[in-house]
Amino acid sequence: MKAFFAIRMALRETRGSRARLTLYMAAIAAGVASLVAIGSFRENVTRTVRSQARTVLGADLEVRHRNDFPDTIVSVLDSLKGAGIETTESVNFGSMVLAESGNSRLLQVRGIDGGFPYYGDIESVPASAWSEFQASRAAVVDEAVLVYLDAEVGDTISIGETEFVIAGYLRDFPGDLGVRAAVGPRVFIPLRYIEETRLLRFGSVATHRVYFRWDDGAAVQNFVDQHNSLLVDNRVGRTTVEDVEDNLGNALENLTRFLGLVGLIALILGGLGVASGVHVFVKEKLDTIAVLRCLGARHPTVFRIYLLQAGMIGLGGAMIGAILGLAIQVLLPTVLGEFLPLDIEVTTQWGMVAMGLFTGVWTSMIFALFPLLKIRGVSPLSALRKDFTPKLKKRPIARTLAFAALVASIVGISVWQAPSPAMGVAFAVAIGIATGILAVAAWGTTHSAKRFFPRRARYVIRQGVANLFRPQNQTISVVLVLGFGMFILTTLGIVQRSLLEQFSVDTDSSRPNLVFFDVQSDQREALTRIMESHGLPRIGAVPIVPARMSRVNDLSVEEILSDTTTNPNRWMYRREYRHTYRDSVTSSETITAGLWFDEADSGELPRISLDEDIAEGLEIGLGDRITWNVQGVDIETRIASLRRINWARFEPNFFAIFEPGVLDQAPQTFVYLTRSDSAAQGARAQREVVENLSNVAVVDLGLIQNTIDGVVTKISYAVKFMALFSMASGLVVLVGAIATTRYQRVQESALLRTLGASARQVRQMIATEYLALGLAAGTTGIGLAVLAGWGLTHFVFEISVAISPVWLGLSLTALALTTVVVGALNSRGVTRNPPLATLRELSE
Template identity: 35%
Template sequence: MAWRDGKASGKRLLLFMASIVLGIAAVVSIQSFSENLKDNIGNQSKALMGADFLIDSNEPANERVLSIMDSLGGADAMEVKFASMAAFSKTGATKLVQVRGVEGDFPFYGELETEPTDAAVRYQAESGALVDATVMLQFNLEVGDSVKLGNKTFPIIGSLITAPGSTGIGTSVAPPVMVPYGFMASSGLLQKGSRLDYAYYFKAPDVDLQKLDKEIDPLLDEQNADLDTHTSTSQRLGRRYDNVGRFLNLVAFIALLLGCVGIASSVHIYIKEKLKAVAVLKCLGATRKQTFLIFLIQIAGMGLLGGIVGTTIGLLLQESFPLILQEFLPFQVQISTSYQAIVVGLVLGVLMSVLFALSPLLNTWFVSPLQVLRVQENVGNKSRKAQIYVLLAIVLFVFLFAYWLLDNFKYAFSFVVGILVTFTILWGMSQLFMRLVKRYFPKSWSFIARQSLLNLYRPNNQTAVLILAIGIGTFLIGTLYFTKDFLLAKTSLETNEKSPNLIMFDVQNGQKEDMIKAIEAKNLPIIDNIPIITMRLDRIKDRSVNAIRLDSTTTINKWILNHEFRVTYRDSLIGSEKLIFGDLNAKVLPGRPVPVSLSDNVARDAQVVVGDTLVFNVQGMLMKTIVGSIREVDWGRMQMNFSVVFPTGVLESAPQFHVLTTNAPDKSSSANLQRELVAKFPNVSILDLRQVLTLIEGILDKISWVVTFMAFFSILTGIIVLIGSVRNSRYQRVRESVLLRTIGAKSNQILKMAALEYLYLGLLGAGMGILLSLISSQLLAYFVFETPFVPSLVPFFVVLPGIALLVLLIGLSNNISVLKSPPLQVLRKEVN
């Protein structure tokens, strides 16, 4: 019976299916790509590291670390990595690069992909350099040209296409240049205070990595070194991309929920028209259960078919993801079929269809056989208890699915609450709008205007579901647009002379005055002169750091114990800081601990408060300090921020280096200054913030494009819900149209009524969506990103009228077919 009745109503049921196809396609495509990404990372974990495991430190291995490495059979290769300036003799241009000084046959897995291919083998034997392929193109370099690193000039043996240990975004900021390790000491770049990373690589395919990590890593922690296995590295990399995947999954899931709203509305109209048939079946002896199951099987079947179609589209769609995200990934993604994503798509299709159709389906349960004889459409009293159970089931499913996507109870709960609040506000506004129109109906308006308003609260009206569909889609797009705006604003710099756009790192004490003179000779200002001293924690309160490391029950964050802090000294706050507790200007008293200021994250992870003592190892000298104040630091601000700040008058004589900043008015003066400084001070690294900001804006644009593309799924789903809602109320529209034409209304009058009705719905739905996105963006800016929010006018003047116009066009296109129905069709009760 379900099959026979379904065939007769095939077109209408196809619209139910269309409501969820896009949402399922979005979820499946992202789920499948995430699974493929995870598998690729797992399968290529050795190639990503280039070894089975490594031991790394920011200083050369001491005797204890060397003895630990000897007990493991000795390192098979090693390298030192650091940022430095490279000068290209062919053009005189300079570039911040990541120097990788390699010794040994690294990598053991994967390969150095170079052009020519044999350059990967020859560069060490020929004392040459492999230069990032993008840099080669950017500066028009060729094999045989030279690159100067510090005091050493290397011939370019080949261009470096890919290398283990280099990530997509990292190489965009500082592209890699690989050279033999033996020349690093003579280059003059291994200066005290420079941020160096020594890595010792091991090839040991048969070793138990989990046991090794458990036994060796604690021993290395005591020596300020660390052990990384290829499995742990790939897990960290996987988690990084999981976060993006989870967010996109939620956007896709919202699109699916929006489609389900369309299902509920469409099934409501569909079942309402079937109630007479249900009453006849009950007169013939059908039970409640039988009539209920007939239509439940129909909806479940359409849900399964929608799941199959959506899953197929999703699997095809994921093929485009590597093209969009490839530059963020350190390897080529191989796409394969994800069976988990297929199961998710099919289960979602059936489960979501049935869940959201249950409420209107319950109407069939309470239909009386006497309904055949009754003219009125009274279906009996529905069970309020059953409706509550259905609503709870929907909310529970949405929560469980969100929890599965996010793997975080708090975030999943917040997501469900946010969805409920948004849906409730939109539904409440639609009900309020209908009541206001009904109560304050403008009786003096023209017939066409009055009739268009009457359509908003007539029986079988679609005001609530259309406002929900339009509002949610607009809400998503508006929120994404506003968020993109303030994220870009957060990373942008003010274009004035007081804003630094060139930063010079690792300026040694003996170089500081000469560099200041060189910068001022170019008529450029010195904006910042920041001293930096490196130190480590030796004691926290009354416990030594080594004792805390050995305590398996400690809850102090591990990074605090192993971190080499780079601190400065000053007597005032900067723009990115806000004092939370204590006094920044506490006096330094003779014989008393030195008062220091900690950032709130350090105080939290070290579990200290104002008044607690800390002992720092300042390059071999122990210094007792007391927490004098705690600051809230905006780490997203593009300026020099510090976890620990000392007062003035304490560290001035300590070994230190400096960071200088200036403002170059244009690219030409910036390039000239960089060339001169690199020639005079080869150890100094120069960061051009204009290049960094261009990179950041490019990344944000790509992320914004991906997220907006997912929001497009939501609005497209909303359009399909709109089409489905209009199509499913076609009988009512045909009847009204015919009756109006019978009493003398013209086709253009009926079209004008429809145009006004859909214009009201489009403006109200899109307007509410924009206003809700404005509120959500303000909350995101304040609580999550902690940044000022100045809304853009684009959503108000482009998105709102655009969506309203789209709704108008779709509504009119559906009503044109209604006008083609002859009046006698309805009068003879022969409507098909």
């Protein structure tokens, strides 16, 4: 019965504040909605990945190599074919493709034979295109190719020295990402015509793949385990259905968890909203509490009433949130579709809904604990005398427990949502630090408002500023909530901006914007002539010499790799390097150790300059020796200097640079850099190059720029979608935080107006106060965001941070204005009613 009394009282006590409590519900709802949406989506993704992994791969096993398969591997593969296992092959390389329209573009050419895919369906337009193009000299292309080349189905395209008729375009290709078409649009041609293109020449990179239909998971795994070292030693990659499940599952899990963290902020903001709401609510209820105490209600009873109320707010908000979340998860595949290689099957995840409800209730109760502790200090004597202020009992144990519960909950929920426990803890710590800094800033605001009080300012300004530090001010909670919202949104903005800036092509007229790759030695003259005839300047011609590492100091690479305990960066020993040689340092690199080639040096061996990250990965440094296998010839070199390289610049950069004179006679290709002043000029030159030097690939940096912009924009779109939840709950909390001061403000302004203040003056006072609050919160939030943005770009993305003061200024202004507007809207009744009505309303 007593429990029922608490529930009844909790319900009755919401009378008259239901509108405001609904607001807090909305704050919790936004958080729960994002949790439920992301959580359900994640479950659905995991299930879909499990059921569709085979379709994504299109086969049971894929084996690939960035060149012709070595003989040992070929014999292993042949033995499988001999055993009756069905296989199909493909070769993939980049090449210029020229259309009837005269447009040309660097595309992915994929020679493939008829069997693929063994699982899943490739949808083409017309539907018969995929099944029939193998029969003739025909091509099936990604839809984007038609746009890029200004071509239609039925047109003829030239690839190398052969022509193909476009039989159709792809609508759905299993395992494709939406962004894929933008990054590397493909042209599929029958495998048997690859030779005729005559594109696979020296220095060109072509990936060879073999697909197996081998519907016996154990046998596949057995084969892979058995041949693992052989495959690894020959740099042959392989993918099983299980690998797809793992990799794709992990990647998508991480993606959704990152988004979940963004959504989690919404929940924490919601909790903060509930806390600040309960804080003020409790203040208004002190009389009631004192009366209840007088009438004999014990502390726990009163405490239970208001804790239950917080729980009810949480439950209400969580229910709304869960429904919203379920609706949003249906939308998520659309928002994230570009990053999903499969069609997500959406089903309602009741487990997530239950978790969402629980989290909503828990969050709001835990956040309410702190303000509710005040209830315990309420003395029944306050009912007798209005002016009675009890000596506040410090309750260090209760406070510590409440604080510990709050911290534990935030850490718990973060760890539950984060990609890894460590990241969850880091996230919680970051939130803690941000909250701490914001609290200090809020304290600083009240303090400096007092300290540097504008004594000479007009009365309304003085009164407005004084409101910041008057008793029962809302400075701390408003600054916390606003500052937090500002912090998150600005951090996202800074990171996005930095990413975009990083990949932006220099508009400086001396920088190259057109690059010719794979120019053979005997084609240099012809290319130079074409460039001259189109007025394209030669900004640079960079030789490229492919090589592999054969020894490091006195150990052969095989010896180093055979010891599996030593070096984790095995790819650094195995990869194919592309070296160059030159006598000068470019603007995208800086020497960090040793001497460049122009300094005299007493060493014996040919000198190289190495990328410092590679040197660190290989655990070698200045003076160490590396022997390179350059097309069968071993060349021993000595590390003379280390460089730091800015890889994000669109310039040819190299892990290792040789001093001139060593590689000059080695087999090599060239990269030519030039700049076209107009798209038309560039296109004409490109066309002539493609027609005459079919193997030369032309890359228009402007196009790459567009592609990257597109991808980054799509990613930030997904992130912003999640940030929307934080914004929504932030706004709700802002309105809530300001609404809670209304009671007090109504009282004050009635008094002021009784004393003769005009409505205009009261409005100005309110505007001054909110402007100050908005500025304090905004400045702190932006300051934190700059720090966080720098940290994220520097440590996580490893790029330099791009901060636009103008943009920050605009954000700050926007926040300050929003605060003033919300404040003004919220106080409009205050100045509209005659003061007597307000005073009477209050006294009743």
